[in-house]
Amino acid sequence: MTDRRRAILTGAARVIARQGVRGLRVADLAAEAGVSTALIYYHFKDRPGILRHALAFIGDRADRYTATEQGQAAARPSDPRQLLEQTLLLEFQDLPEVRENSTAWGELRAHSVFDPEMRDELAAAGAAWVAEVADHLTALCPSAPPGAVTAAAERLTALLEGLSVRWLSGLLPLGHARGLLREAIGVEIGRLGSAPSVN
Numbered sequence: 001m002t003d004r005r006r007a008i009l010t011g012a013a014r015v016i017a018r019q020g021v022r023g024l025r026v027a028d029l030a031a032e033a034g035v036s037t038a039l040i041y042y043h044f045k046d047r048p049g050i051l052r053h054a055l056a057f058i059g060d061r062a063d064r065y066t067a068t069e070q071g072q073a074a075a076r077p078s079d080p081r082q083l084l085e086q087t088l089l090l091e092f093q094d095l096p097e098v099r100e101n102s103t104a105w106g107e108l109r110a111h112s113v114f115d116p117e118m119r120d121e122l123a124a125a126g127a128a129w130v131a132e133v134a135d136h137l138t139a140l141c142p143s144a145p146p147g148a149v150t151a152a153a154e155r156l157t158a159l160l161e162g163l164s165v166r167w168l169s170g171l172l173p174l175g176h177a178r179g180l181l182r183e184a185i186g187v188e189i190g191r192l193g194s195a196p197s198v199n
Helices: 003-019 026-033 037-044 047-065 080-089 096-111 116-140 146-168 174-194
Strands: none
Touching (some): 003 026, 003 037, 003 047, 026 047, 047 116, 080 116, 080 174, 096 146, 116 174
């Protein structure tokens, strides 16, 4: 990715987080990124193109920061449960980039209610997120039925997104959000551990 393209996408995430999707104006984005509007249209063609690429950028950035905590590289846990917890709980870091990412993701998700063209991209990103969590759960509970694992991953990711909205809105303290998610992880692992295996 070129520096200018990265600057545009970083700016898009910042503007969406600050002003919402409906508040995203190409002129504002150009000012935020320090580029011309013509360059934005050259790279992304139109506003829907900006939104689609911003969504992918936000997902890639989340992949990076869920491997770090408080700006420090985190050792990748060898224990499957610790790896699952790290993957989910690092979505709750009181860092500007994490808050910005989570806010922009929520804005894009809410915007898809009014913009059906965004739904396919969001569905694909959501499915990849569920699949990653399901892989961690499978490593923990290898005899659990695949359908039960996927359902558990869907519940955990949906809970995380709901808790994230409450945290970002100031309705839920960060530590409490992390505690609730950690408890839910334990519940889901317990369910899967007691689920009958399917031969």
